[in-house]
Amino acid sequence: MKEFAYQRAADIRDALIAGGGGARYLAGGTNLVDLMKEGVEAPTRLIDVRRLPLDGISEAADGALVIGATTTNSDLAAHPEVRRRYPALSQAVLAGASGQLRNMATVGGNLLQRTRCAYFAAQECNKRVPGTGCPAIAGAHHNHAILGWTRSCVATHASDMAVALTAFDAIVRYETLDGAGEIPLSEFYPPVGDTPHVETALPPGALITAVVLPGAAASPRSRYRKVRERASYAFATVSIAAAFTEGSVRIALGGVASRPWRCRTAEAFLLDSPGSFRAAAEAELSAAEPLPGNGYKVTLARNLIETVLKELQP
Amino acid sequence: MTNHHRSEISLHVNGVTHRLGVDNRTTLLDTLRENLGHTGPKKGCDHGQCGACTVLLDGRRVVSCLTLAVAAEGAEVTTVEGLAGDGELLPLQQAFIRFDGFQCGYCTSGQLCSAVGMLAEHAAGWPSSVTADVSPDGPTPVLDAAEVRERMSGNLCRCGAYPSIVRAVLETEAAG
Ligand SMILES: Cc1cc2nc3c(=O)[nH]c(=O)nc-3n(C[C@H](O)[C@H](O)[C@H](O)COP(=O)(O)OP(=O)(O)OC[C@H]3O[C@@H](n4cnc5c(N)ncnc54)[C@H](O)[C@@H]3O)c2cc1C
Ligand code: SF4
Ligand code: FES
Ligand code: FES
Secondary structure, three states: OOOOEEEEOOOHHHHHHHOOOOEEEEOOOOOHHHHHHHOOOOOOEEEEOOOOOOOOEEEOOOOOEEEEOOOEHHHHHHOHHHHHHOHHHHHHHHOOOOHHHHHHOEHHHHHOOOOOOHHHHHOOOOOOOOOOOOHHHHOOOOOOOOOOOEOOEOOOOOOOHHHHHHHOOOEEEEEEOOEEEEEEHHHHOOOOOOOOOOOOOOOOOOEEEEEEEOHHHOOOOEEEEEEEOOOOOOOEEEEEEEEEEOOEEEEEEEOOOOOOEEOHHHHHHHHHOOOOHHHHHHHHHOOOOOOOOOOHHHHHHHHHHHHHHHHHOO | OOOOOEEEEEEEEOOEEEEEEEEOOOEHHHHHHHHOOOOOOOOOOOOOOOOOOEEEEOOEEEEOOOOEOHHHOOOEEEOHHHHOOOOOOOHHHHHHHHOOOOOOOOOHHHHHHHHHHHHHHHHOOOOOOOOOOOOOOOOOOOOOHHHHHHHOOOOOOOOOOHHHHHHHHHHHHHHO
């Protein structure tokens, strides 16, 4: 690991001022410290934001739920209002990592965790150094993307939490020295294109301060289901967050793309043909482009959409 | 001249405060083992994947291999050495002995710290990934074998002592 300076941010402004150049914010450290050990990340300075007063969950006047960026994954999953109104979010968080890691991991850090593509951790590739190629396409890619990928990169985003947040149309709030901003989760992770190293729409040095769950998206009839290679403590092969709200169905898939995949095609299909779950799933997955080693994900995703919606329908 | 890559910190471990200088890169696990002589927490993977290094930080279970020592400054650290205090072993520790909750023992300190944290989480009403209904308005999930296995899945045991570990945890819970 490269040497680095360490400081605890006194307040948001202090963090933002220190945040430029080769600095990185440190939250739970469960991804950043790991990647520093691997040499994938080599910050010159760590700015510890974990003790900033950005934790906790509160209800806004318009009924939205505002989740502070340093709220731990455990506290998010255990919160009564999250469990009551957005159960799929609680389930998604509980399906991730382990009890120990969820006690450390924060909401902001979870959104910004890097891919679990094994090549990415082991060697230079397009995502780490543009132009160095993507060994996964001709190599081991059984756990890689089937939707929205390009020849530049076929990695998936690993977060479970972000899949549920995408289904609920959550909004990311951030601060920069030039002021505050908001990005809907649907635009937070840009398309891969030929820039897989550009992973979010956040401006440089931005500090995530909160994630907002719109009140209108609340759905006690929502669920997260995750398929993985062992029963617990493993990343998703494919996962789904689904929610029935007044007059609409919301569906997002995990493990299939460089970002949580909102199934707009299937959702629109179901507005015209309510209950046609299998046909809706097939319409969504007609866009899939599996590689030789990951075609199973198309079948898995289709079956997940169909079964979860069947179980969940009012 | 100050070295920006080192920090002077105080760590509270099992009720004792230590002042020490650390390279910022040092993990809490390495500091506990190499500097403070607490070799209870074990290094299995050093990447958050096995749970052998589990300690309690302000009462919550965490993996000490992904916690930087500087970042733990000011927190209360409890290692397996501190679970029992000066007195008798905890009922959980006694149950591990009674039911053979280990073979080689390498994962045991992590299993014990994890189980202490996990029982507190369950007592606080936290659901798990196998809890059928996460709604806060239903009954608190009963801690059965499936719940224990899921909640303890962050602790691997290469000897496969899982059945006895689950039994020891369940017996402890039942004895209240
Ligand atoms: C063994 C293992 C298994 C795992 N399994 C799963 C799983 O099944 N599902 C899953 O979803 N995740 C899983 N994870 C990933 C884990 O959820 C993430 O590592 C964690 O959520 C990251 O949060 P953190 O607070 O620790 O982030 P850190 O590691 O502290 O930071 C991650 C990144 O976010 C940046 N950052 C942090 N906070 C902010 C902020 N407020 N503003 C701007 N930037 C910020 C940091 O600079 C860094 O680049 C696993 C991790 C491990 C080690
Ligand atoms: S899939 Fe992306 S992260 Fe993996 S090797 Fe290819 S470019 Fe790198
Ligand atoms: S050594 Fe920390 S989890 Fe394996
Ligand atoms: S007792 Fe040997 S690893 Fe668990």
